[in-house]
Amino acid sequence: MDPLALFTLQVLNALSLSALLFFIALGLTLIFGIMRVVNFAHGAVFMLGAYCGVAAQTATGSFAASLLAAPLAGAALGLAFERSALSRLYAREHSAFLLVTFGLALALTEAIRLIWGADARQTELPAVLAGIVFVMDEPFPVYRLLLIGAGGLCWLLCWLGLQRTRLGLLLRAASQNPTMTAALGNDVGRVRAMVFALACALAALGGALAAPLLSASLGLGSNVIIDAFVIVMIGGMGSFIGTVAGSLLVGFAQTFGNFYVPELALGMTYALMITVLVLRPGGLFGRPE
């Protein structure tokens, strides 16, 4: 195969992986930015999205339905969890969040096992998405191109939402100074609940998008959350642009690492995270705590 074509395909693969990871990492960093919560359950929500997507597609026969059902389920769960558990903990130190979200991850994984069983699940893509296109005369799955597009669209919408809307303004204000934001008459509690629900919806959407590619399985959550943590820590917790950069870095490191140095690829991501955190404890684009 032409080395340039091979390289191009790897770049596209890396971009599609980055796009998937971006969905989960963005929610994680939003949650951290606004409420200083490290959400260990975010991987489980991603997994829930994958299962809900598969279930919705099985029930309705429509892939679009799965992309609708998953974020709705994610948002509902996020809202319920924030209101019933997290909102009682904001006065406590951060380890309480670590623990309560770890509990949610545990419970959610088990709930999924009870509902859908221990076997991995996968569905067929609609014909129009299941095909291949030729990139520099080499075949490439259409679906991966769609993922890149979806990731890019999500980036654009979230960026516009944060920078150009009143809600985005409120989010940024609550992230920088919650007390002052509340003093100006804004309901910071509602902002937190909305952000948490939105972040969970994004993760679940990512899960539904990942389902045709990775299939929905019980290990999905605990594997993907680590990648998401790496991204968010490298980029800087709470930084939007950092999350974009981190997703690309990890997506490319994993894809190219797996292709060229398969033995070192897994360790490389963690070594990257350690290096960044040691040199810049706040991440590449973040502020130190």
Place this chain on the structure above:
Amino acid sequence: MKPADPKLVLLAIALAGALGFVLPGHATTLLTEALILALFALSLDLLVGHARLTSFGHAGPWAFGAYIAAAQLLVLQIPLPLAVLVSGLATAVIAIPVGWLCVRTGGVTFAMLSLAFAQLGFAVVFKWNAVTGGSDGLAGLPRLGLPAGREVFLLFVCGVLAAAYLLAHGFVTSPLGRIVAAVRENEQRAEALGHDPRRIRLVVFVLSYFLAGVAGALYAGFAQFVSPELFFWTVSGHVLVMVVLGGAGTLVGPMLGALALFYAEHELSALTESWGLALGLLFMVVVIAAPTGLMGWLRAAVGARGR
């Protein structure tokens, strides 16, 4: 919180050891595993409870100690007690550079940095097939230098646990341990008094990793098997749950938390298939409703009766 009376704790550990001669074999094995986890939780409490450094990577020293022990038992064929000690020391040595990098940070960054180191260990053992057996792990570890029998192994674990508890208790109540508490409560003031917070934290870090390495080595001897899963982040989460469930910063609490969680998992999994769900929900309730954990409850109950 005031530390519990060490004599009482030692008595309880001795009782647990004696149980091995009465209990049926299966129950003895369970108790042994539970006590090893108690040691693991004790080691983490030094970091989380005493230095308030929330580590989310304690699977790192635990698995590292286990693998070092496995290597010694398989290759060098040395007695298990010696292997356990050497594993603990090796873990302490590796903890110096790791800790030096980790304790520069605090809070979430510390948690994530310790997690990254544990995951790096996972990646290394997972991929380095020739030495670590890769995803299959290393099986058939011999228990050399100990007379056969479950009750003997239980006694050995109890002995190590008692020694570890005395070490941890001695450290916490020592002048150095008081400085650790001072750094935890007010870093600026401790620094103004001439203490280097980073060096103080490093001491706790190394001691905690030493004990976790010992616990991991014991576990390798107990299970006679090591695998990369020992390094996985869910293990770190689990032991952190034990510490908080029991009551961080009390030494005894986390040990009780480990026993409680271990037996709860065991009993619930026998009762119902949805035990994981029940446990996750129960755990969320405990974190929200009882910030001081089991020890807080116990203290409140004893205090109420005393009055």
